[in-house]
Amino acid sequence: MLIFAHRGASKAAPENTLKAMQYALQMGAHGIEFDVIQAAGQCWVIHDAWVQRTTNGHGRLDQMTQAQIRQLDAGEGQQVPTLFEVMALVGNRCVLNIELKGITDVALFLKQLDSACDTLGIEYKQLLLSSFDHQLLAQLARLRPELARGALTASCPLHYAAFAEELDALSVHTDVAFTNLEFVQDAKARGLKVYVYTVDEVQDMQRLKSWGVDGIFTNLPDRALAWLQQA
Ligand code: G3P
Ligand code: CA
DSSP states (O other), X not given: OEEEEETTTTTTSOTTSHHHHHHHHHHTOSEEEEEEEEETTEEEEOSOSBTTTTSSOOSBGGGSOHHHHHHOOOSTTOOOOBHHHHHHHHTTSSEEEEEEEEOSOHHHHHHHHXXXXXXXXXXXXXXXXXXXXXXXXXXHHHHOTXXXXXXXXXXXXXXXXXXXXXXXXXEEXXXXXXXXXHHHHHHHHTTOEEEEEOOOOHHHHHHHHHTTOOEEEXXXXXXXXXXXXXX
């Protein structure tokens, strides 16, 4: 079972910051999940469209200039990083699960992603692009079929695996509160990987592993990896 650090190691350091990514790497996470929103012609690693929950600023990210975003403190003196900066830090050391939260210009996103991969020597096989935006996933399937895509659902209805299969996704990403054995079996029978968020409790890890779940997103990758070693 793969252990993805959720928003980086987000209990050890402020979420979606380079510090959280660094901790995740030090802990030995198999993958790192982080959120991306476009604004001012750049891809920023941040979860919310409004900056006040995770930074010392106020207002909408997409109404700020690059200079204004750069001035934000995302906690412990960390800046809001760009997609490129996170990719540069992580490199090919683990899977990069880029959750697309606010992509308004797909062509620009792909151009910047390709440029980062070229510059940093990161291969597509290290990337997993996921989103709750299924139209975007369908668009990516047409534009870049070779990029692995993960279909995110908040509620995990049983028919979702069939939908993800039609989207030609590699994986379904489901909420731990709604994921059940019937769903996991259906998804796996369709050849889909099942990745579950957000799993911090060992008893949930145990149950999901016994169901054959392929990976979990956790705020505590150190706990999950220690458990996995002795499981
Ligand atoms: O990608 C899994 C999970 O992060 C999706 O929910 O709100 O934490 O981005 P959220
Ligand atoms: Ca996320």
